[in-house]
Amino acid sequence: MSITVALSKGRLADQTVELLEKIGINCDILKIPSRKLILSDPTGEFNFIFVKPTDVPIYVERGAADIGVCGKDTIMEEDKNVYELLDLHLANCRLCVAGYAGTDIDSFDTLRVSTKYVNISKKYFAKQQQNIEIIKLSGSIELGPVVGLSDVILDIVESGKTLKENDLVVLREVCPVSARLIVNKVSLKTKDDIIRPLVKNLKNILEEN
Amino acid sequence: MEIFKLPQGVKDFLPKTATEKVALENGLLKTFSDWGYERIDTSCLVNYGVYADGTGAVQSPKLFKLSDTDGELLVLRSDMTLPITRIAATKLNSSRPLRLCYQGSSYNLSPDRDRDREYSQTGVELFGVGSAEGDAEVIALAIDALISVGLKDFKIDLGQVGIVKGVLENTALSASDITEIVGNIDKKMLIFAGDYAGLTEKEADLINNITLLYGDESVISEAEKLVKAPDAIAALNNLRKVYTLLTAYGYADFLSFDLGLVNSYSYYTGTVFKGITRHLGAPVLGGGRYDTLADKFGKSLPATGFAVGISDLMRALRAQGTVGKAEENITLIGSSDDIDSRKEARRCAAKLIKNGARAKLVYDVNKAELKELAEKEGQAFKYFGGEK
Numbered sequence: 284m285s286i287t288v289a290l291s292k293g294r295l296a297d298q299t300v301e302l303l304e305k306i307g308i309n310c311d312i313l314k315i316p317s318r319k320l321i322l323s324d325p326t327g328e329f330n331f332i333f334v335k336p337t338d339v340p341i342y343v344e345r346g347a348a349d350i351g352v353c354g355k356d357t358i359m360e361e362d363k364n365v366y367e368l369l370d371l372h373l374a375n376c377r378l379c380v381a382g383y384a385g386t387d388i389d390s391f392d393t394l395r396v397s398t399k400y401v402n403i404s405k406k407y408f409a410k411q412q413q414n415i416e417i418i419k420l421s422g423s424i425e426l427g428p429v430v431g432l433s434d435v436i437l438d439i440v441e442s443g444k445t446l447k448e449n450d451l452v453v454l455r456e457v458c459p460v461s462a463r464l465i466v467n468k469v470s471l472k473t474k475d476d477i478i479r480p481l482v483k484n485l486k487n488i489l490e491e492n
Numbered sequence: 493m494e495i496f497k498l499p500q501g502v503k504d505f506l507p508k509t510a511t512e513k514v515a516l517e518n519g520l521l522k523t524f525s526d527w528g529y530e531r532i533d534t535s536c537l538v539n540y541g542v543y544a545d546g547t548g549a550v551q552s553p554k555l556f557k558l559s560d561t562d563g564e565l566l567v568l569r570s571d572m573t574l575p576i577t578r579i580a581a582t583k584l585n586s587s588r589p590l591r592l593c594y595q596g597s598s599y600n601l602s603p604d605r606d607r608d609r610e611y612s613q614t615g616v617e618l619f620g621v622g623s624a625e626g627d628a629e630v631i632a633l634a635i636d637a638l639i640s641v642g643l644k645d646f647k648i649d650l651g652q653v654g655i656v657k658g659v660l661e662n663t664a665l666s667a668s669d670i671t672e673i674v675g676n677i678d679k680k681m682l683i684f685a686g687d688y689a690g691l692t693e694k695e696a697d698l699i700n701n702i703t704l705l706y707g708d709e710s711v712i713s714e715a716e717k718l719v720k721a722p723d724a725i726a727a728l729n730n731l732r733k734v735y736t737l738l739t740a741y742g743y744a745d746f747l748s749f750d751l752g753l754v755n756s757y758s759y760y761t762g763t764v765f766k767g768i769t770r771h772l773g774a775p776v777l778g779g780g781r782y783d784t785l786a787d788k789f790g791k792s793l794p795a796t797g798f799a800v801g802i803s804d805l806m807r808a809l810r811a812q813g814t815v816g817k818a819e820e821n822i823t824l825i826g827s828s829d830d831i832d833s834r835k836e837a838r839r840c841a842a843k844l845i846k847n848g849a850r851a852k853l854v855y856d857v858n859k860a861e862l863k864e865l866a867e868k869e870g871q872a873f874k875y876f877g878g879e880k
Contacts, residue, residue: 284770341606346773366680471680472649472706472748473770479707 285328286470286477287321289348291336291357295462298373299352306484328477340365340465349470350478355460356439360400366466368482372489373462378403380455381446382428382435388413388454391434397427398437407437407457425449501602501609503803513612513802516641516809517595520614520800523637524593527629529616532592534575536599540565547759547785548574550600556609557601568599572613573797574785580619581789589620608803615779615799619786622794624733627763627781630796631738634777635746638767642814643776643805646769648746649706650734651753653760653780654727655715659698662721664690674757677703706750709735715751727762734763759785765798771811776804822850824873826862829855833877840874 290296300310312322313331322331334342337360339353344363356378358367378400380388388394388411397418398404408415418433420426425445427433439460440446440453464485471478498504505513521531537558546552550570558566569575572594580590593616600609618630631648638646656677660670669688676683680703685696701718705711712732719725731749738747753764755778764780779798786793823844827837841851854862859875866873 344773349773368680466680467773469768469770469773469775472647472750472768475707 284474284477285323285330286349286474287330287332287347289339289342289351289353290331290333291339291351291353291462292333293336295336295352295354295374296333299371299462302371302373302485302488305488306481337361343465343467346467346469348467349474350464350466350481352462352464354439355458355463356400356403358463358465359458360402362402364468366468366471367463368466368471369464369485369489371462371464371485372492375459375461376439376441377453377459378437378457379440379453380407380435380437380457381425381440381451381453383450384452386428386435386454388435394435395427395433396435396437397424397433399424400437403457404437425451499609500605501600501607503608503610509806512806516805517612517614517802519641520637521593521595523640524616524633527591527633527636529591529593529618529633532576532579532594533596534569534572534579534594536568536597537566538569538575540567542574542578543567543570545788547788549598549756554601554603556599570600571598572596572615572799573617573782576617577619577782577785577793577795578789580617580795581786581791581793585791586620589618589626592617592619612802613799614802615777615797617795617797619793619795621796622783624730624737624763626794626796627730627734628737628741630779630798631734631763631765632741632743634765634767634779634798634800635743637800638776638805641805641809643769643809644812644814645771646746646767646776646808647748649748649750649753649766649768649775650731651750651764652727652731652762653754653757653764654730654762655719655724655751656699656702656754657757658721658724658727659695659702659719661723663692663695666690671757673699674754677752677754678757680704680752703752706752707748709744709747709749711749711751731763756780763796767798767800769808769812772804772808774801774804776801776808820850822852822871824854824862824866824869824871825851826854826857826859826873826875828858828877830877836876837874840876 290299300313304310308329309324312324320332332348336353337357339351340358340361340363342348343351343365354374393414393416395416395418396404397420399421401417401419404417424436424438427436428451429449435454446452466478543555544552548570555570556568560566576592576594584590595614597610597612602609616630616633618626635648665688673683682700683696685691685693698718702715705714712728715728719728759782760780761783762781766775767777768775777798777800781796783794785795825837825841827833837853841853844851862873862875
């Protein structure tokens with residue numbers, strides 16, 4: 284038996300690989316530059332795929348990957364039917380509403396929000412009883428208020444450096460975000476022999492840290 | 493061009509897959525019928541009121557709605573259980589157990605591009621047996637039905653929503669916090685006492701422990717050591733009884749357990765289950781006990797049942813390589829275009845069919861062309877009349 288692990292392309296994948304190595308999974312193959320989209324460890328027990336971070340939940344929900352690692356922001360936005368077993372405490376940051384200092388969110392009849400998190404924005408502002416107009420962007424979100432495209436942005440904030448350089452500030456914190464281990468709801472049971480020890484080992488490592 | 497495009501979330505079944513689909517549905521229905529489950533059909537159109545309180549498989553905003561000529565709101569059924577429960581509670585009002593089975597499509601106005609909006613389900617409902625014997629009967633039936641259509645390496649994953657319910661309702665949590673916690677349990681996410689008013693550290697630990705109790709039957713014993721709330725203990729006893737019965741019936745090898753199974757928390761009232769196989773990342777069937785659903789039709793009627801998702805089952809069978817293999821034989825029958833030859837051809841076909849074989853008539857071919865066609869399709873042929 285083997286399982287397929289979906290990793291979020293980019294820095295999170297590197298951090299995840301480090302964590303997997305700590306629990307004794309040989310990830311050497313992942314360090315050789317390659318264009319192959321699917322790679323296996325020497326035991327053949329683990330297949331790895333590298334996908335766009337926002338795609339990790341759908342791979343796992345459909346069972347194309349048995350487990351995956353991605354940010355809580357992606358999990359909330361995609362809202363897929365998967366188990367969210369562990370907080371890996373990697374890639375820690377915050378989901379925030381940001382804009383120019385002194386922006387009074389409550390004073391807008393309709394607040395224009397630029398974001399790539401359409402679903403999170405809808406849910407968050409509905410809870411705040413604020414009417415919004417969503418302007419979906421896929422990058423350079425901070426530009427929204429700067430060029431007058433939107434009043435505020437809803438985005439992840441890590442160091443706050445990008446905000447600062449564009450004269451923006453955090454207006455409200457939506458929630459903290461970190462990387463999570465997600466698991467397909469059927470695989471958890473049918474591939475228990477591999478997944479249960481994996482989760483247990485990860486938990487032990489995380490508790491040690 | 494719009495006319496060439498299907499609406500979002502629906503599929504065509506071309507002859508090959510349609511044949512597989514019907515064979516699968518009929519295979520399941522045969523097993524249900526063998527065990528005394530009578531076929532029932534309900535209308536796709538349902539008064540909105542039946543689904544308005546959100547007890548159906550789909551939440552109200554995601555129902556397909558239509559308006560009637562008198563302005564009444566109608567919906568396309570989003571499951572079979574609710575319409576059947578209405579009938580069981582009213583038209584079939586009986587003091588004896590009712591065993592019903594069904595096959596049909598239900599609808600969900602999901603905005604997600606990757607979700608089916610029309611889904612075919614084959615299933616059963618058992619009304620009037622409130623004891624563990626009822627649960628064991630439908631679970632055994634689910635196993636028999638899956639075996640009969642050739643599914644291998646599958647398990648029925650069992651839970652009991654009463655365990656979590658009993659624990660949660662024994663705390664000082666608010667209804668909205670309970671809903672949120674149930675959502676977390678469904679995702680097997682751990683909860684923290686500090687996040688909820690009225691939840692002690694000990695209670696949070698207990699809930700987290702139950703959430704992660706999945707595996708073989710030993711999880712029942714584990715839970716028995718942890719759980720103190722009377723309703724939760726009763727639920728555990730019920731699950732143990734269902735397990736004992738199924739073991740006695742010889743089904744122990746097909747069972748696994750997950751005490752954190754809380755899907756459709758407000759709908760189910762007792763033992764719940766899912767059919768899972770390593771060939772598919774989604775369950776092929778789901779069901780459980782829903783003893784309070786008939787209340788809204790003015791009757792107290794214990795009930796349990798399950799539905800097989802036909803496209804999921806087809807995908808699982810395809811993944812294990814056992815569906816679509818059997819090409820059925822058919823004889824191609826041609827003739828020259830004079831009435832006598834046509835008559836001979838028709839008579840020959842009718843005779844074959846009467847004897848249990850299959851035949852189809854082919855027009856506008858001569859003998860050589862028919863031979864070529866039959867060879868291409870890998871079938872036998874017969875030709876009547878003169879060479880043309």
